[in-house]
Amino acid sequence: MxxxxxxxxxxxxxxxxxxxxxxxxxxxxxxxxxxxxxxxxxxxxxxxxxxxxxxxxxxxxxxxxxxxxxxxxxxxxxxxxxxxxxxxxxxxxxxxxxxxxxxxxxxxxxxxxxxxxxxxxxxxxxxxxxxxxxxxxxxxxxxxxxxxxxxxxxxxxxxxxxGPSGSGQTVKAANQLIVAGNIGLLAEAVLFLEAYGVDTDSALTVLGGGLAGSKVLDQKGQKMLDRAFEPGFRLNLHHKDMGIVTAAAREAGVVTPLASTVAQLIASTVQRGDGGLDHSGLLTVLEELSGGSSDPSAR
Missing domain, CATH: 3.40.50.720 (NAD(P)-binding Rossmann-like Domain)
Structure with missing residues (x-):
């Protein structure tokens, strides 16, 4: 109809x-x-x-x-x-x-x-x-x-x-927490693999077939490898969403240390002017914290 x-x-x-x-x-x-x-x-x-x-x-x-x-x-x-x-x-x-x-x-x-x-x-x-x-x-x-x-x-x-009104937004907040955590860990994994000269395309393929596989890896892994951060979902919006998560968790008395850490990393990326990047662009701030080099001996 x-x-x-x-x-x-x-x-x-x-x-x-x-x-x-x-x-x-x-x-x-x-x-x-x-x-x-x-x-x-x-x-x-x-x-x-x-x-x-x-x-x-x-x-x-x-x-x-x-x-x-x-x-x-x-x-x-x-x-x-x-x-x-x-x-x-x-x-x-x-x-x-x-x-x-x-x-x-x-x-x-x-x-x-x-x-x-x-x-x-x-x-x-x-x-x-x-x-x-x-x-x-x-x-x-x-x-x-x-x-x-x-x-x-x-x-x-x-x-x-x-559930009743408001429940959809509560579940979405949990969704954004999980997505942000996955993006942060994927970015760390990419930088780790690059630092040791691994064939990263092959590495992400095999990781995607095991327990580490996820839609985040499937959709964001290649963007990270290519440093291609055209927005599909902007970091400034994920920054807003992580504010929702951390505030709602505090209100409920729930401790979310991992959410708080990734929220601060996202905030740092936004504050330095990269809020318009895709949220896979979280890799950029982690790369900077790692010295901006893929060579382990440079650290």
Missing amino acids: STKIAFIGLGIMGLPMAKNLVAAGHTVAGFNRSPEKSQELAQAGGTAASSVAEAVRDAEVIITMVPDSPDVESVMLGEDGVLAHAQPGATWIDHSTIRPDVAAEVAQKAREAGLKPLDAPVSGGEQGAIDGVLSIMVGGEQEEFDAVRDVLEGVGKTIVLV
Whole structure:
């Protein structure tokens, strides 16, 4: 069935997701602060909206995919935001990655305004968004989740309701902790292998076939070997996500020493001006800490 969808936020992840919804047969009106992204959606068969109000006016499902908690609050609660213009009964799906407490608070306000909220952050990076195989962790009510599953299946492959509002963001925080830790360890492994003159392509192939194998290794290993850090997911966004992880862990009284260490390494990379790199660019700061040389005798 075709659903009228408003898609707000057409960035690295949002644009391919919106295009996939068009390809799945849905009617998609997109809005982005940079209008050229909306035009690109229009060229793919969607509609370019000139404002949030125009995008959501007749929408049955409203999707947001914006960078951070304040952006979600602005898009949803602002004078020209979603709650001011959406039709009652519409479902709001937030694919952004934000603080769990903010997700729960805005969901409550959306429900009071007559919307059906689902926090549904995604994992899989730009390629997963392009291929339509994202992992989606959803917080909300079962009946409301079931009603829009066909929409979620237009952008994702592994789609799971994990609890009430805010739960999706909690699971995403755990996801970002694991990903960051894997990236940090992969970067250390690459530098270690290079230091000893190992054939790194062969080394990563065999490592990928054993217990050390992971999607992080598969997707980020070659980028590290090539020092090719064009962004699929920017370090400055992972920096924001690690802030969510460490704050939420502190609030819950959970000790996360490994998360704290990798969070500081990511922060260091961002603060020196490399926040626009792909998060595999974490290798750069570790390489610098190692003296910037692959020769063990130079250390």
